[in-house]
Amino acid sequence: MLLLRLWNYMRGYVIIVVEGYFLEKFINICIHRQVFLWGIKRQKNCTMTLNVSIRGFKMLRPIAKKTGCRMEIVEKRGLPFILNRYKRRKTFIAGAFAFVILFYIFTSFIWAIEVTGNEKIDTEVLIDKLAQYGVKQGGLKYSIDTGDVVSSLMIDVKELAWVGVSIKGTKVKVSVVERVAPPELIPAAEPCNIIAYRDAVIKSVYAKIGQQEVRAGDTVKRRQVLISGSITSENKEVGAKLVHASGEVFATTWYEGSAEVRDVIEEKVSTGEKMSNYTLVLFSKEIKLFPKAVPYNEYEKEETKKRFSVGEDMVFPIGITVDTYNENKLVKKNIGLEEAQKAAEDEAYNKAAEDIPEEAEIIKRDVEVIEKEDGDMEVNVIIECIEDIGIEQKMGGS
Amino acid sequence: MPREGPDRAKKRKDKESRRINIKEKMTEILELPKEVVLNVPRLTMLGNKNLVIENYKGIIEYETVRIRINTGTGIIKITGELLTIKEITSEDIMVEGRIKGLEFLE
Numbered sequence: 061m062l063l064l065r066l067w068n069y070m071r072g073y074v075i076i077v078v079e080g081y082f083l084e085k086f087i088n089i090c091i092h093r094q095v096f097l098w099g100i101k102r103q104k105n106c107t108m109t110l111n112v113s114i115r116g117f118k119m120l121r122p123i124a125k126k127t128g129c130r131m132e133i134v135e136k137r138g139l140p141f142i143l144n145r146y147k148r149r150k151t152f153i154a155g156a157f158a159f160v161i162l163f164y165i166f167t168s169f170i171w172a173i174e175v176t177g178n179e180k181i182d183t184e185v186l187i188d189k190l191a192q193y194g195v196k197q198g199g200l201k202y203s204i205d206t207g208d209v210v211s212s213l214m215i216d217v218k219e220l221a222w223v224g225v226s227i228k229g230t231k232v233k234v235s236v237v238e239r240v241a242p243p244e245l246i247p248a249a250e251p252c253n254i255i256a257y258r259d260a261v262i263k264s265v266y267a268k269i270g271q272q273e274v275r276a277g278d279t280v281k282r283r284q285v286l287i288s289g290s291i292t293s294e295n296k297e298v299g300a301k302l303v304h305a306s307g308e309v310f311a312t313t314w315y316e317g318s319a320e321v322r323d324v325i326e327e328k329v330s331t332g333e334k335m336s337n338y339t340l341v342l343f344s345k346e347i348k349l350f351p352k353a354v355p356y357n358e359y360e361k362e363e364t365k366k367r368f369s370v371g372e373d374m375v376f377p378i379g380i381t382v383d384t385y386n387e388n389k390l391v392k393k394n395i396g397l398e399e400a401q402k403a404a405e406d407e408a409y410n411k412a413a414e415d416i417p418e419e420a421e422i423i424k425r426d427v428e429v430i431e432k433e434d435g436d437m438e439v440n441v442i443i444e445c446i447e448d449i450g451i452e453q454k455m456g457g458s
Numbered sequence: 459m460p461r462e463g464p465d466r467a468k469k470r471k472d473k474e475s476r477r478i479n480i481k482e483k484m485t486e487i488l489e490l491p492k493e494v495v496l497n498v499p500r501l502t503m504l505g506n507k508n509l510v511i512e513n514y515k516g517i518i519e520y521e522t523v524r525i526r527i528n529t530g531t532g533i534i535k536i537t538g539e540l541l542t543i544k545e546i547t548s549e550d551i552m553v554e555g556r557i558k559g560l561e562f563l564e
Contacts, residue, residue: 088516091548100543102522 072114072138079107080129089123114140170199171230172375178236181219189216190234197344201227229373246452251302254287254450256280260311263446270305280311286450302455309450314442317412321437323400326390328358333387341379356387401429401439408441420447497530506557509536512550525553535561
């Protein structure tokens, strides 16, 4: 029954009132002429209401004439009538169609490219490369063969170990995994020396292969040979034997850093005043909206980019950039000497520690406060470490 | 044209009823739908609310309290309250309402 009702609704039907003396005759003729009627309800005063399809209703008029009945439509129901109502609203229909078509067109372009996973390689480099394969802002997304892009990118950028390209909405997501570059090793068959990579005082030398050139307590300069790969024999007639030297040379090294002690510092304090400039971004063009000059001497710029998008992946090429300028005031502040000294010490320590390799063991740190002639004070930090200073170097090479 | 005597008329009626009997028996033997072959209405009732009459001929009277329907075996008179014709096609008619009586008029 539900199906029949739905069918009737789809085809459209009318509820009509029939008035006359020969209603039975009216129904009988309808049946005879194959007009389907339903929901016939008898009212008083020689009237009845009934439902009839649109097609059936067109056939009713001669029947009504024949039986001397009057008909009147009470209600029109069904899809055809609703559609008919909207048929007149041409602009509305046109707008709806235009919207659908524009939506389709806009979403068939790429409007955003997201590169994730790269640490050493610049995102710009990858985006440039992608643009060469057609993956760029404004490119047609149906023309992209992700498999092709992946293989070309892998071939062109050697540092990549894996590339994944997926198109989601108007966004192209490129996730990459970088190859961990293997350390440059000199092949074991090639002879080499072990040299010092920085100035140090030798603590212990353990030569596995090769001839030991320095002893504990020796001061060595940078690039000085520690373990030589050419072993000279006592027998002068036999030439030097060349080997791939290896071994550990532990030495004491020093790292230095210094910083000035300033007990008066300038601090930026926000005054609370701020202003914003708006920029409309259309495709790749930027249009400044009512640009104003920044009236502050000291300010901090804060940039927020907003892009119009549906969900996370349907990004449209329309966005707005808001540049907010916060005014700052420089406030001179006097902190105590002790605190200033501590701050300088931290600064100096950080400067010194920058160069210390991870393997090095810190054994001592010296802090020295020097008062200069002009009254300024300086903090000197010296960190003493023990580390393996030996690195391999090809023989005869630079 | 010779006048038919009472004997002959009786004979003819006998013959006719015999033919119907044969027809009935044949349909029973062949298991054919009786309402089609014998031109008899099939009535299906659901409680006192719903009545479907198949194989009818036409409507004679339609009021909210009384419906008379012409069929092959005579007139069927339905009495009740708030009677409506839910659906009507050339094969069947569905009457809905509170049905109180069903009468077969020869």
